[in-house]
Amino acid sequence: MNAVRVDSSAPPLDVQRVRADFPGLARRINGKPLVYLDNANTAQKPQCVIDAVAAYYTQHNANVSRAVHTLGSEATALYEGTRDKLAQWINAGSREQVVLTSGTTMSINLVAWSWALPRLRAGESIVLTTMEHHANIVPWQLVCERTGATIKVAPITQTGELIIEELFKLLTPEVRLLALTHVSNALGTVNPIALIAAEARKRGITVLVDGSQALPHMAVDVQALGVDFYAFTGHKMFGPTGTGVLWARAGLLDGMPPFLGGGEMIRVVKFSGSTYADPPHRFEAGTPNIAGFIGLGAALDYMQSIGIARIAAAERELLHYATARLLDIPGLRILGQAADKAAVISFLIDGVHAHDLATLIDADGIAVRSGHHCAHPLMQFYGVAATARASLSFYNTTEEVDRCVDALERARKMLA
């Protein structure tokens, strides 16, 4: 399954026009125009998102769901309005299946503590893949330490693709959960989630998908994917930091105890014992990131106005262009050459450390990430400590890719 749906009838993107929507892109770094190629880390924010956050603080500032005054109603309507937009965006089924969290990490931890911890037993296991982000490894290790369950790891090929038949072999009767990423943050690989989830469900295994890197690049229909839990983050899809979502298949949240206790998540509190609100509020203790979610609502409106198909098409073009240009650099090797790939390019240059590359090209205003990308096991698989990673968004241009390539060439000549 290729999750990137491209409507070829859509007119192409006017990149200069969309760039004008992002004030951050006008920055100059070290006297040069910024070339922002660290989108997989966090995306730049359009002015409409910044304005929505500012409008909340200047016009509607109040707490949500607990004030009867006008401002409280306005804030609640705006905040809950984002839940509706999110539900529609991912085809959630109902708004009650959309838990608002601080990000993917919290979404996964919520499942670990409220779903996995009460269920898993010694002798049972969780299947992960080699390409997982630490946020989809460590919560499960914490669960295993407490339950005696174990982790099994599905292997990948040198090109960075899951070996599907090996993954299926691991889905044995003692497996309770399969947790895997939709799109690899370090390699760009798009995993065939619908195919994998269908097999896991057939074997009675619950499936959690880390969708952090998928949402910014492609249309995601969680029901069509056939998964049980889908976690993602708002700041990579042009929204504010500290916003995230946990979607759960209908009915799953009902059987889960609260994760964090506090205000907002209760029905009745007595010292003899409290009763809890229904999902999703059961999992939303305390005052949430109100401004952040209002901003995320604006980000969804913005993506809607551009069109996810046009975003995907623009990024696919950029990925092809950047891949070809980068491979012209002598000694450059790309990690991750999956057939289905998002616009993420991890690379190494012979004899040059990624940190030195990133520092040297930053002098030319170019922002890429260097390091292990929170994926130690993947780096161990490839036998490298660190890579440089250029991750592209629809607002990037071929001229920016050219500037990056030129800067990398200069850095290579200096160090190699």
Next chain:
Amino acid sequence: MAVENLYRQVVLAHNREPKRFGEMPQPTHAGAGENPACGDMLHVALRVDDGRIVDLRFSGEACAVTIAAASMLGDLMVDAGADRLQELRVRFARLLLGEACDPALGELAALAELARHPARHRCALLAFEAVQAALSNAPIDAAAADAARAATTAAGGDR
């Protein structure tokens, strides 16, 4: 351009041909430093006599800043001990904060531009961390190591 002040010729030269890199046959102490930001690991082996480093060897793959800093620090640590390392560490910290160049830092002073690259401080400090770890670690029992090696090779070893 500021970045060329960091990647100066002396730094690039130390990176290309780092001093005291390689294996040491019979170290008395060993340690390592790790940079969690990139996963780089720098190992160091020391031969220590009466609290003074007689010889040292670094190993590992790391960025130019880490390699150059290790190569430069090695020069300053031969015939010196833990007190010297501590003193250099304090002087180097001042350099990272942008204070005036300190001749006591020798070639390490060439890394002064790091004051403008806080994200890279850890790279340069890795060598200090590794040597500190090696000096803090319990000495390697050379006699026991020799005995173990002798037991697994033919009688009448090569000593």
